[in-house]
Amino acid sequence: MKLLLWLLFPVLAFAQPATGTLQVTFIDVGQADCILVRQGDDSLLIDAGNNDDLPLIEDYLQVQKVTRFVAVVATHAHEDHIGAMDSIVASFPIGKIWFPRQVTTTATYRNFILAVKAKGMVFQNPLPGVSFPLGAALCTFVGPIGDTKDDLNEGSAVLRIDFGSTSFLFTGDAGKEAEELMLNGSVPLQATVLKVGHHGSSGSTTASFLRAVKPQVAVISVGKDNRYGHPSKEVVNRLRKADVELFRTDQGTVTVVSDGKTVSVTPTYPSRGH
Numbered sequence: 001m002k003l004l005l006w007l008l009f010p011v012l013a014f015a016q017p018a019t020g021t022l023q024v025t026f027i028d029v030g031q032a033d034c035i036l037v038r039q040g041d042d043s044l045l046i047d048a049g050n051n052d053d054l055p056l057i058e059d060y061l062q063v064q065k066v067t068r069f070v071a072v073v074a075t076h077a078h079e080d081h082i083g084a085m086d087s088i089v090a091s092f093p094i095g096k097i098w099f100p101r102q103v104t105t106t107a108t109y110r111n112f113i114l115a116v117k118a119k120g121m122v123f124q125n126p127l128p129g130v131s132f133p134l135g136a137a138l139c140t141f142v143g144p145i146g147d148t149k150d151d152l153n154e155g156s157a158v159l160r161i162d163f164g165s166t167s168f169l170f171t172g173d174a175g176k177e178a179e180e181l182m183l184n185g186s187v188p189l190q191a192t193v194l195k196v197g198h199h200g201s202s203g204s205t206t207a208s209f210l211r212a213v214k215p216q217v218a219v220i221s222v223g224k225d226n227r228y229g230h231p232s233k234e235v236v237n238r239l240r241k242a243d244v245e246l247f248r249t250d251q252g253t254v255t256v257v258s259d260g261k262t263v264s265v266t267p268t269y270p271s272r273g274h
Helices: 002-008 010-014 051-063 085-091 107-118 176-183 207-213 233-241
Strands: 022-026 035-039 042-046 069-073 094-098 131-134 137-143 158-163 166-170 193-195 217-220 245-248 254-258 263-267
Touching: 022 158, 022 166, 042 131, 051 085, 069 085, 069 131, 085 094, 085 107, 137 176, 166 254, 176 207, 207 233, 217 254, 233 245
Parallel strands: 042 069, 069 094, 166 193, 193 217, 217 245
Antiparallel strands: 022 035, 022 254, 035 042, 131 137, 137 158, 158 166, 254 263
16 A cells, blocks of 8 residues: 555655745736746746747746746647747756647747757656656646647646645646546645636636645636636636635736745736736
């Protein structure tokens, strides 16, 4: 039984005592995702907005005095998640680049691939259960699980970060199909903070998935007055019914800080009007 628990729950096996704070910033990049995670001297970037978001992202990273990344995670191959990633790869020292095995024909995807090759790096496959440290925090991939190559959203890399007794779950654009696979997976889903899947689309954050995660706080990366109608009223009502404190980047960049025991949330900048 002890061996089984070791194999199924690497988060518990390798968790470290929390020192300092874990700061997670959901940057307002409109209808897109860009998340900066910092613990001590270590930084992690999850997604990099649209192509046009590069100046805003670079400005924010400069203000935060980020000079290198332990890792970057590109959750999937859509432009609103890897738009500025080619420039990030070219401009910053990076330890590892995590990206699921996806292929598209877009110029954005091609530029990302070429930037990684030009840097002499290779992609790391975000297999479920694979972990890496971020200072005193532990990052563990939850998905993608199985063959989801036919749907880029469902094939999103999903990352869990544990810091002390707090935890964060970043779901990219994963939808119902991916959520069902994760519910039957081996990595724990319960998290203090949930990055809501697919900008609050009605096809994500199902009732069963929300019951498993049991978040205290949820953040939706979404653009103001976007043409998709995100976030859906269905998802917003589901979160409110579950008594989850909800924040949205269309109302401003959101920063969540954990001291290893509790989390606090503050909007740091006003929305830029996306």
